[in-house]
Amino acid sequence: AQTVTQSQPEMSVQEAETVTLSCTYDTSESDYYLFWYKQPPSRQMILVIRQEAYKQQNATENRFSVNFQKAAKSFSLKISDSQLGDAAMYFCAYSRETSGSRLTFGEGTQLTVNP
């Protein structure tokens, strides 16, 4: 079975600084997708970024980028120029290529942004 592990229950960053959230996963599949979702206090889970395993190039979305290391099964999220609105719970998630959108989530990392 696939598992996703986020080893940092809490992280904090100063406004305008950079922070990296860690995620590791375990799978025997070669084709899959990885995601970072953000859950602010409003509770709505919002997709931050998505990575296809067959792509070597790391995904980027504005201030958000990932470091995808397929051999190490590592998928970290870097947030640059952190803003107060980035404060949220961040979840790493995995889905197999062949299982549609069925997601396996990590435990989450609570990010605090200090002014």
Added chain:
Amino acid sequence: ETGVTQTPRHLVMGMTNKKSLKCEQHLGHNAMYWYKQSAKKPLELMFVYNFKEQTENNSVPSRFSPECPNSSHLFLHLHTLQPEDSALYLCASSQEGVAGGLAKNIQYFGAGTRLSVL
């Protein structure tokens, strides 16, 4: 208007009550999901519906009963719940079967229903 709407936002119920959670998606998707989110635990997938047919039930107790009358609406009927069922219940939708493109394997979530069982 958000893509996935859940009602009510908050619900308090006794163990003998019967209540229902509602989810509606306005994205034209063909798959819908129920998740349970408890404190300090990863999201747990409860049910999956594809084209209104239930395709997955992750060993959920029978006191939770899902219903999907059409591809836009999903309900979770609750009866004789236990205090440990108190949690945030999230609904999501996705478009299955899209060949390539960015839409594949992306779920869109509602804001959830915070359920407290007394």
